[in-house]
Amino acid sequence: MKILLEDTIPFGTDYLNSVGEVETYAWQSLVPEMLRDVDILALRSTTKVTPELLTKANKLKFVTTATAGTNHLDKTHLDSVGIMHSSAAGCNAVAVAEYVLSVLLHAQKAQKLDLYNATVGIVGAGNVGTALSRILMAIGVKHCLYDPPLQQALAKSGKKEHNGQSFVDLAQIAKCDVISLHVPFIKGGEYPTYQMIDEAFLEGLTSNQLLINACRGEVIDEVALLSVLRGEKPPTVVLDVFDNEPAINTALFDYVWFVTPHIAGHSVEGKVRGTQMIYEQICDVVGKAPDKVLSDFLEKTNPIKVALNSPEAVRLSVEDLIAVFHDVYDVAIDDEITRNAFASGHNETPETHIANTFSTLRKQYRVRRECSAYALHLPKNTSKQIQDTFTKLGFHVSLV
Ligand SMILES: NC(=O)C1=CN([C@@H]2O[C@H](COP(=O)(O)OP(=O)(O)OC[C@H]3O[C@@H](n4cnc5c(N)ncnc54)[C@H](O)[C@@H]3O)[C@@H](O)[C@H]2O)C=CC1
Numbered sequence: 001m002k003i004l005l006e007d008t009i010p011f012g013t014d015y016l017n018s019v020g021e022v023e024t025y026a027w028q029s030l031v032p033e034m035l036r037d038v039d040i041l042a043l044r045s046t047t048k049v050t051p052e053l054l055t056k057a058n059k060l061k062f063v064t065t066a067t068a069g070t071n072h073l074d075k076t077h078l079d080s081v082g083i084m085h086s087s088a089a090g091c092n093a094v095a096v097a098e099y100v101l102s103v104l105l106h107a108q109k110a111q112k113l114d115l116y117n118a119t120v121g122i123v124g125a126g127n128v129g130t131a132l133s134r135i136l137m138a139i140g141v142k143h144c145l146y147d148p149p150l151q152q153a154l155a156k157s158g159k160k161e162h163n164g165q166s167f168v169d170l171a172q173i174a175k176c177d178v179i180s181l182h183v184p185f186i187k188g189g190e191y192p193t194y195q196m197i198d199e200a201f202l203e204g205l206t207s208n209q210l211l212i213n214a215c216r217g218e219v220i221d222e223v224a225l226l227s228v229l230r231g232e233k234p235p236t237v238v239l240d241v242f243d244n245e246p247a248i249n250t251a252l253f254d255y256v257w258f259v260t261p262h263i264a265g266h267s268v269e270g271k272v273r274g275t276q277m278i279y280e281q282i283c284d285v286v287g288k289a290p291d292k293v294l295s296d297f298l299e300k301t302n303p304i305k306v307a308l309n310s311p312e313a314v315r316l317s318v319e320d321l322i323a324v325f326h327d328v329y330d331v332a333i334d335d336e337i338t339r340n341a342f343a344s345g346h347n348e349t350p351e352t353h354i355a356n357t358f359s360t361l362r363k364q365y366r367v368r369r370e371c372s373a374y375a376l377h378l379p380k381n382t383s384k385q386i387q388d389t390f391t392k393l394g395f396h397v398s399l400v
């Protein structure tokens, strides 16, 4: 059984070398000839699976991506030629939700937002939207959901809410203090998302609003976005994803508050969970019982000793939350790394520099762990409510 793996799949070979004969291909180097005699292809979102790529795939029976998004797979074509396909749905949902939390905490610090009195509109209430909703519930921030496909599916069994949260229409989302996008990129069909955040939506936003896109660049009309950002009193915008990656439009950088190179989901847990999921799928395809578990591959971390300003309060103060959470993940660090990399000197054409810089930043992303990787040592007098909040954020809490 020949398994071809994209080399950006962490621990891919360690997971799969007992399942079949594993070969890896270097990032962005895959050509049709390399798929001859391959039974299983495992990749991440940088490999585009097109009909052209599969022209020499004489034995391919299964294609899987260690990512949540699947818009890089031509599923219609795979179905038409009888090649099974799958993904790592939900693998990095918590990572993206933690990215959004960091943005919200910065917005509070910068006085762009009164977090505990704000409403967050979540567009797309799947794995990421639900993970974000759980975080917002844990810290007590109001939010609502826009997800017509899910709303319709739940309505069939008489349900009006998801995870205790209500659905609203897009016009109500447009009025929220924060709008956070978590839909797949879908062109056509009943619920397309391509440029669903269009010129009219963007022009309706005010300078008191925060728009975050950590799903796919194509979901926003980027030309309209740039024009709105160049206008008077634009909204605050945070972008992790762009149209036409990696050859992105860096003109946006001057107007966007935080800019990151499509790394919202790139926590160690998010990526290795993706590998674990595709390993289990491949075991299933070849009829082997999986014997490796995620914890075999995740390094232990040192506990974080926390000094809280208001440990006895019934609600975690936003200052204490910022201090603890930004020790775990701080989007401002990624923004700084991104801007510095794009500003650095080079001998390439501007287009090549942009595409190479974007791709390299993603491939060489730093080690970032999720809250669940850490034991939090809290002061002995920490209230039960504050302990619960940290537990709901995923930390392993103890009093010392
Ligand atoms: N920046 C990053 O690193 C990452 C980006 N993503 C992106 O975020 C997307 C969402 O991820 P998950 O939550 O894991 O996917 P998911 O499939 O679990 O959830 C997507 C949700 O969007 C809803 N939806 C579909 N069409 C819609 C429409 N027209 N309007 C409103 N809602 C709609 C679906 O019903 C579903 O509930 C992925 O498809 C991927 O493109 C995901 C992970 C990491």
Ligand SMILES: O=C(O)C(=O)[C@H](O)COP(=O)(O)O
Residues within 6 Å of the ligand: 008, 044, 045, 046, 066, 067, 068, 069, 070, 092, 262, 263, 264, 265, 266
């Ligand atoms: O899972 C997804 O969907 C994402 O957007 C991932 O963050 C993509 O990561 P790469 O596959 O491009 O490393």
